[in-house]
Amino acid sequence: MFDMARRTTAPPPEDFEERIVDIDVSSEMRTSFLEYAYSVIYQRALPDARDGLKPVQRRILYSMAEMGLRPDRGHVKSSRVVGDVMGKLHPHGDSAIYDALVRLAQPFSMRLPLVDGHGNFGSPDDLPAAMRYTEARLAPAAMLMVESIDEDTVDFKPNYDGQETEPVVMPSAFPNLLVNGTSGIAVGMATNMAPHNLVEIVAAARHLIKKPDATLDDLMEFVPGPDLPTGGTIIGLQGVRDAYESGRGTFRMRAKCTIEQITPRRKGIIVTELPYNVGPERVVTKIKELVTSKKLQGIADLKDLTDRHKGLRLVIEIKNGFIPEAVLEELYRLTPMEESFGINNVALVDGEPRTLGLRELLQVYVDHRVEVVRRRSEFRRRKREERLHLVDGLIVALLNIDEVIQVIRSSDDSAQARTRLMDVFDLTEIQAAYILDTPLRRLTRYDKLELDAEKETLTGEIAKLTEILSSEAKLRQVVSGELADVAKKYGTPRRTVLLDAAGVSRTAVVELQVADDPCLALLSSTGLLARTADATPLPGEGERSAHDVLVSAVRTSVRGEVGVVTSLGRLIRVQVVDLPTLPATGAPPSLSGGHPVSEYVSLQPDERVVGLGSLDPDGPGLALGTQQGVVKRVVPDYPANRDDFEVITLKDGDTVVGAVELESESHDLVFISSDAQLLRYPASLVRPQGRPAGGMAGIRLDGGSRVIWFGAVDPERPAVVVTVAGSSTALPGTQVGGGKMSDYAEFPAKGRATGGVRAQRFLKGEDELLLAWAGPAPAKAVSSVGKPVPLPDELGRRDGSGIRLTHTIGAVGGALAAGPGPGRPASDARPAEEEDE
Structure with a gap:
């Protein structure tokens, strides 16, 4: 076991002097914090107002340029770029470098990307792939940032270990800070700058170059507002002006949406552009959360159809009965489809953080660019003067080639030859050394001509550069011209729409749902369902559509329900509310206005729709008539928790041929059989029964006959009876038949379960009725595909024979059909594309 008592400490050396410095803790913390804050502000978070780059971004672009990763070269692994930047210039971790590299390549973050990325560089919702999976090279616009950097246009400084050098600022041939914007959080300050359109910013910069005393209003004629990479709409231009004036302001960003008919039955909101830095997954998640918590109503479905080819596309399906515009306003209010952007234009100017307005930002850039062009012009003139100096020496040597050779041959060494050439031909040391280094093969007559041409060119270029450097106006003109070339080559149209807040209407209480107004639910002879815009009765005969006729009309309300009765x-x-709305006046319940009944109900192969009925529990209820002559009035006690139920128990082989919503018990119930018998009696003679009941005898049928039409007729209103006779052996739809129209009042009322009276006398070749209808006048007939068919004139005799028709009749209706109407039910009509004979 270790013996602590035997442990000793070695004595300090004799020359050791112990020194303990007392430091105030608060002072030390203050100093350390200030050093940290300084590092964050100047070395990490804030961009330079001249090139708009943070140090890490500048080092990335410079390193990629030094590596030769130009747009015309191949991509290299991002990890290689990150490693080079970290090892030489930015020893602060690979994650920070790669994050900055990724943002420079994202088209949804940068208005003009500076890095051309290959691979998964992320999305507004998702992170990018690891650096070992992605590749990168400089984008064409990045070459503008490093253009002429090797021409002494900017200062360089040592890197962190003094072994390399890096640029203090980039030459930046376009206003990158305003075009691409930036964001960053420092200590005690932050920056958040919006991207802009290159063409607009360049136009404003050129105007400022031309007129240095231009006002903010003058510049805003060229730059009306930000132009975000993701498009969308900006609302609130006053906040934009505040930002341009003081450097701080706020505006709202909205998604770009359109309201479209996405299905025949429903409308939807199509989102094609989202606010800046908002991704579709974020919007989808928020909408689902609001719908689940019942804070947002009216949304039936939400689909994200975004892909690489069509771009962003969110389809928000709206429930019927909800106003799409109102739902959209709620989406703006509750979801990230509308967000605020707070502008805080903080950037480094002469090494100090400052809050700048639009004019100050443009002025800083213009001054920087003027200085870059001046230094570049001085460098180029200096290089051309140096070259001209050498060319002059070579020309002297060519003119005295023999003497030059003699001087060189008679010299002991190169140093003596250089000195003698300087003395004999009055050359400088640089010229003499260059002549000695020039191969003799270049000292020919042809090279003399080339040197003369080069001298002339150099002299002209030096004169032009001298003219630029000697005139501030010329210098600024060059800067303006180069900016114009950049805008012409790299400019793109504006993506973001600008709207003043005054042009946006937003009510305090948004009415989401369609009002529960009275209306009529309609069923047409071609099997179409629709509703009217109000409860106004349908127009008269002269105003109605010529396409098809109504076979059923039920009074209801927009947010109510109706029942579809089947055979x-x-x-x-x-x-x-799911039914399409027809115009309020001149309403055509036609092929162009309704939707097929098959879109709303699922029918069995041998099942068809025979009419509509109201579900009002206080109404008189439905009246049904079957093929075997059974009649039933249904007690309107329908189950509230079921969408599909039986309203009559049918015998084997029997089917419902007609269903009508009774408006009054004083109306007549009417049966018309295939042997041309018509029976009518008041509805009060039929006792209402519950849903499971099988009804009671309605009409007595002779052997082999069947009921072909059942309905209700108001005896107090002018009405007619239309019948069409033909042969029972002919194929359906192949014979025209003989038609007859009679006054309904000619048919006497009889008792229930009797045989009725004859409605039409059969001629030779006729043995049954093909079609029958009774209802309010005037009557209207159409073919199976909805084309109008003329009816014969009304006859006085109820039992007379018919007149040969010109076309086959598919359906008959009246001024306001209250029952199933035609002899053939609506859902049994032929397809619309099928032509009549």
Whole structure:
């Protein structure tokens, strides 16, 4: 066991002098914190106002340029770029370098990307792939940042260990800070600058170059507002002006949305552009959260159809009964589809953080660019003067080539030859040394001509550069011209729409749902469902559409329900709000206005729709008639928790041929059989029964006959009876038949379960009715595909024979159909594309 008592400490050396310095803790903490804050502000978070780059971004671009990763070269692994930057210039960790590299390559972050990335560089919602999986090279715009950097245009400083050098600022041939914007959080300050359109910023900079005393209003004629990489809409230009004036301001960003008919039955909101730095997954997640918590209503479905080819596309399906514009306003209010952007233009100017407005930012850049062009011009003139000096020496040597050779041959060494050449031909030391280094093969007559041409060119270039350097106006003109070339080559159209806040209407209470107004639910002869815009009765005969006729109309409300009655005795609930709306006046319940009933209900192969009925529990209820002559009035006690239920128990082989919503018990119930018998009696003679009941005898049928039409007629209103007779052996739809129209009042009322009276006398070749209808006048007939068919004139005799028709009749309707109407049910009509004979 270790013996602590035997442990000793070696004595300090004799020349050792112990020194303990007392330091105040608060002072030390203050100093250390200030040093840290200084490092963050100047070396990490804030960009330079001249080139708009943070130190890490500047080092990335410089290193990639030194590595030769130009746009015309191949991509290299991002990890190679990160390693080179970290090892030579930025020893602060690879993650910070790679994050900055990724942002420089993201088109949704940069208005003009500076790095051309290959691979997964992330999205507004997702992180990029690791640096070992991605590749990068400089984008064409980045070459503008490093252009002429080797021409003494900017100062260089030692790197962190003094073994390398790096530029203090980039030459920056375009206003990168305003074009691409930036964001960063330092100690005690932050910056957040919005991207802008290159063409607009260049136009403003050129105007400032031309007119240095230009005001902010003058510049805003060229730069009306930011131009975000993701497009969208900016609302609130006053906040933009405040930012341009003082360096701080706020505006709202909105997604770009359109309202479209995405399905035949529903509208939807299509989102194609989102606010800056907002991704689709974030929006989708928020919408789902709001819908789940019932804080947002009216959304039926949400699909993200974004891909590489079509770009962003969010489809938000709106429930019927909700106003899409109102739902969109709620989306703006509750989701990231509308967000605020706070501008805080903080950047380094002469090494100090300053808050700058638009004019100050442009002025700083213009001054920087003028200085860059001046230094570049001085460098180029100096290089051309040096070259001209050498060319002059070579020309002297060519003119005296023999003497030059003699001087060189008679000299003991190169030093003596250089001195003698200087003395004999009045040359400088540089010229003499260059002549000695020039191969004799270049001292020919042809080279003399080349040297003369080069001298002339150099002299002209030196004169031009001298003219630029000697005139501030010329210098600024060069800067302006180069900016114009950049805008012409790299400029793109504006993506973001600018709207003043005054042009946006937002009510305090948004009415999401469609008002529960009275209306009519309609079923047409071609099997189309629709609703009217209000409860106004349908127009008269002269105003109605010429396409098809109504076979059923039920009074209801927009947010109510109606029942679709089928031939198998089922009643299927349909939401009225799901039905398409027809115009309020001149309403055409036509092929162009409604939707097929098959979009709302699922039918069995042998099942068809025979009419509509109201689900009002206080109404008189449905009246049904079957093929075997059964009648039933249904007690309107329908189950609230079921969308599909039976309203009659049918016998084997029996089907429902007609269903009508009774408006009054004083109306007549009417049966018309295939043997041309019509029976009518008041509805009060039929006792209402519950849903499971099978009904009671409605009409007595002779052997082999069947009911082909059942409905209700108001005896107090002018009405007619239309019948069409033909042969039972002919194929359906192949014979025109003989038609007859009679006054309904000619048919006497009889008792329930009797045989009725004859409605049409059969001629030779006719043995049954093909079609029958009774209802309010005037009557209108159409073919199976909805084309109008003329009816014969009304006859006085109820039992007369018919007149040969010109076309086959598919359906008949009246001024306001209250029942199933035609002899053939609506859902049994032929397809619309099928032509009549």
